[in-house]
Amino acid sequence: MKFLCTCGATICDGTDYLPYKAHMLPDVNYYDPFNIVDDMLDEIAAGRQISDADYMRLRQQFPRTRTMYQCRECGSVIIWNRDFSDRYVFNPEFEDTPHDLLDGTRKDLSTKAQEQRLPLRQDEA
Numbered sequence: 001m002k003f004l005c006t007c008g009a010t011i012c013d014g015t016d017y018l019p020y021k022a023h024m025l026p027d028v029n030y031y032d033p034f035n036i037v038d039d040m041l042d043e044i045a046a047g048r049q050i051s052d053a054d055y056m057r058l059r060q061q062f063p064r065t066r067t068m069y070q071c072r073e074c075g076s077v078i079i080w081n082r083d084f085s086d087r088y089v090f091n092p093e094f095e096d097t098p099h100d101l102l103d104g105t106r107k108d109l110s111t112k113a114q115e116q117r118l119p120l121r122q123d124e125a
């Protein structure tokens with residue numbers, strides 16, 4: 001799959017482990033994968049053999065995510081609905097917003113300019 005960002009850049013998704021792609025998991029479903037793994041570990045600890053069908057059943061219980069991308073050119077974040085029939089685009093608030101926020105190898109999301117500009121959290125004000 002490939003599509004155009006609103007800035008005109010082409011965003012390609014033809015392989016796994018893309019640094020500009022992420023899977024959005026709603027907070028109401030955030031703990032579901034942990035519970036599924038806990039249940040599986042409990043079954044293993046109880047001595048039950050885990051079959052391929054069990055793995056598939058567990059995978060099917062994982063919550064569905066929405067796919068999101070960040071345009072490397074303009075920094076916009078594009079969130080697709082689950083059937084990829086429509087998308088929502090969010091533009092960066094600041095010019096120095098990093099364009100690699102979805103890169104899992106990125107260590108820090110803040111920039112020096114952002115740190116000097118505003119309190120990042122209301123409880124820090």
Ligand SMILES: [Zn+2]
Nearest residue numbers: 005007071074
């Ligand atoms: Zn763009």
